[in-house]
Amino acid sequence: MKRxxxxxxxxxxxxxxxxxLDPDIAKIPAEIKGTPAERILAFNKAIxxxxxxxxxxxxxxxxxxxCHGAQGWQAxxxxxxxxxxxxxxxxxxxxxxxxxxxxxxSRYARTFFEQLNCDAVTLAPYMGEDSVRPFLEYPGxxxxxxxxxxxxxxxxxxxxxxxxxxALYQRxxxxxxxxxxxxxxxxxxxxxxxxxxxxxxxxxxxHFLLVPGVGAQGGSLEEVARYGMIDECGLLVNSSRGVxxxxxxxxxxxxxxxxxxxxxxxMAGLLPKDAE
Amino acid sequence: MKRxxxxxxxxxxxxxxxxxLDPDIAKIPAEIKGTPAERILAFNKAIxxxxxxxxxxxxxxxxxxxCHGAQGWQAxxxxxxxxxxxxxxxxxxxxxxxxxxxxxxSRYARTFFEQLNCDAVTLAPYMGEDSVRPFLEYPGxxxxxxxxxxxxxxxxxxxxxxxxxxALYQRxxxxxxxxxxxxxxxxxxxxxxxxxxxxxxxxxxxHFLLVPGVGAQGGSLEEVARYGMIDECGLLVNSSRGVxxxxxxxxxxxxxxxxxxxxxxxMAGLLPKDAE
Numbered sequence: 185m186k187r188x189x190x191x192x193x194x195x196x197x198x199x200x201x202x203x204x205l206d207p208d209i210a211k212i213p214a215e216i217k218g219t220p221a222e223r224i225l226a227f228n229k230a231i232x233x234x235x236x237x238x239x240x241x242x243x244x245x246x247x248x249x250x251c252h253g254a255q256g257w258q259a260x261x262x263x264x265x266x267x268x269x270x271x272x273x274x275x276x277x278x279x280x281x282x283x284x285x286x287x288x289x290s291r292y293a294r295t296f297f298e299q300l301n302c303d304a305v306t307l308a309p310y311m312g313e314d315s316v317r318p319f320l321e322y323p324g325x326x327x328x329x330x331x332x333x334x335x336x337x338x339x340x341x342x343x344x345x346x347x348x349x350x351a352l353y354q355r356x357x358x359x360x361x362x363x364x365x366x367x368x369x370x371x372x373x374x375x376x377x378x379x380x381x382x383x384x385x386x387x388x389x390x391h392f393l394l395v396p397g398v399g400a401q402g403g404s405l406e407e408v409a410r411y412g413m414i415d416e417c418g419l420l421v422n423s424s425r426g427v428x429x430x431x432x433x434x435x436x437x438x439x440x441x442x443x444x445x446x447x448x449x450x451m452a453g454l455l456p457k458d459a460e
Numbered sequence: 461m462k463r464x465x466x467x468x469x470x471x472x473x474x475x476x477x478x479x480x481l482d483p484d485i486a487k488i489p490a491e492i493k494g495t496p497a498e499r500i501l502a503f504n505k506a507i508x509x510x511x512x513x514x515x516x517x518x519x520x521x522x523x524x525x526x527c528h529g530a531q532g533w534q535a536x537x538x539x540x541x542x543x544x545x546x547x548x549x550x551x552x553x554x555x556x557x558x559x560x561x562x563x564x565x566s567r568y569a570r571t572f573f574e575q576l577n578c579d580a581v582t583l584a585p586y587m588g589e590d591s592v593r594p595f596l597e598y599p600g601x602x603x604x605x606x607x608x609x610x611x612x613x614x615x616x617x618x619x620x621x622x623x624x625x626x627a628l629y630q631r632x633x634x635x636x637x638x639x640x641x642x643x644x645x646x647x648x649x650x651x652x653x654x655x656x657x658x659x660x661x662x663x664x665x666x667h668f669l670l671v672p673g674v675g676a677q678g679g680s681l682e683e684v685a686r687y688g689m690i691d692e693c694g695l696l697v698n699s700s701r702g703v704x705x706x707x708x709x710x711x712x713x714x715x716x717x718x719x720x721x722x723x724x725x726x727m728a729g730l731l732p733k734d735a736e
Binding site: 206208247248251257261282283285289299311333336339340341342349356359 | 482484521523524526527528529530531533534537557558559560561562563564565567568570571575584585586587588589590591606609611612613614615616617618620621622623625628631632635
């Protein structure tokens with residue numbers, strides 16, 4: 185999906201919500217029967233149908249599928265195909281955090297962009313440009329590079345200052361923003377570090393930011409918008425558990441819709457008014 | 461597998477060779493028929509049977525399986541199961557370079573240690589301790605953390621000096637060596653930077669190092685041993701293409717055996733003589 189289409193969808197729907205499809209098998213309602221992979225797919229379809237009006241993106245996390253083996257991988261492929269067919273205006277992110285080089289990176293790119301037909305994949309920058317370049321060769325596809333995450337140990341390396349006074353995440357953005365551009369690159373920036381979003385914006389004024397950590401992890405939507413939003417929005421804010429497992433009962437789909445709708449309502453009030 | 465078992469296997473076989481199972485479908489001989497996944501599995505079995513006497517570890521790279529979808533993932537699982545059953549003394553490394561946190565990292569650990577029953581998985585350290593900790597909770601299993609890789613863009617971040625004069629890879633080792641210990645943690649150090657192995661050894665004197673880049677990528681086995689070997693060996697040196705695709709003809713298995721045997725013969729001469 186092109187950047188202009190994504191922006192159009194955001195302003196048309198009044199939402200920059202990304203729903204994280206991280207199905208926890210222990211929280212899928214007992215009413216949904218079958219093998220783990222069958223239950224995940226049926227659950228995902230119901231969640232997608234319930235939340236599609238309120239979000240512009242879905243982000244399945246590969247770990248939640250891989251842990252169910254080949255059938256789990258098929259459930260991931262079937263989930264993505266379902267979104268593609270029924271909701272073609274949704275931006276699909278494989279949250280895979282891959283990071284490898286050369287012919288390995290090319291195969292990951294083929295996996296997520298050709299096999300699974302995602303719009304974007306999350307990538308770890310540790311190994312440098314070699315680990316991102318093969319993904320940038322796909323027109324219309326996106327690399328979403330880890331910058332500053334919201335976990336407690338982000339300080340182990342991400343915020344360590346180098347000999348020029350740059351934190352590692354700042355250097356990652358400064359270096360990698362020249363590999364691609366704002367139509368094929370985004371950055372992951374955790375919502376629990378909203379004040380750092382201002383610094384990220386200084387380094388990447390036009391890039392979209394994928395912001396996890398709102399909801400279960402404690403980040404504030406208002407803070408994220410204050411520091412991260414630009415006239416074209418420039419934000420995809422993700423909520424996973426807070427939406428998809430809002431209820432573990434038979435009302436799980438309605439509860440997910442309600443949770444997503446509330447987030448979208450708040451988001452509509454935060455979007456720039458004169459953008460279109 | 462325990463560290464002591466791995467060391468015993470190395471000295472018993474006179475080899476610290478790890479064979480990278482990165483099957484390139486375009487290089488699998490035409491004689492092997494079937495779907496891509498069937499061809500990969502049949503190819504891998506022949507390669508494993510041919511090389512098992514000369515190596516102590518296998519390292520399937522997940523990208524080469526994922527790019528063939530759910531069937532590819534099944535071929536990965538079947539390959540690992542084949543090694544487990546027929547060659548129980550082989551150390552199995554999932555070269556997955558995963559790096560995520562919390563409940564996601566736990567699921568990756570479950571995937572590679574429970575579902576696939578690997579001994580070890582390669583991990584990217586960018587997000588810090590949270591991205592490694594869940595893997596260290598499995599007794600007898602190993603985390604192999606990216607430190608200094610052999611690709612050209614390793615200099616983008618890995619060798620950048622921080623404000624204390626430490627390169628990022630040095631800081632990664634200094635910090636992460638305290639998360640686990642030499643019985644559950646290894647480091648990836650590229651063979652094309654053999655002189656840096658001396659520095660890695662200073663920081664991690666007892667840890668095993670997984671060294672890719674010998675062969676196709678140009679590293680020298682003698683240099684690696686000179687700078688990286690300890691009395692318990694402490695090295696697993698990987699060769700992928702140079703072994704498994706030594707020939708693309710009908711003699712591919714013999715060619716792989718020959719290539720692995722030559723590496724093992726060199727390795728036998730490099731192992732410390734008085735260790736056992």
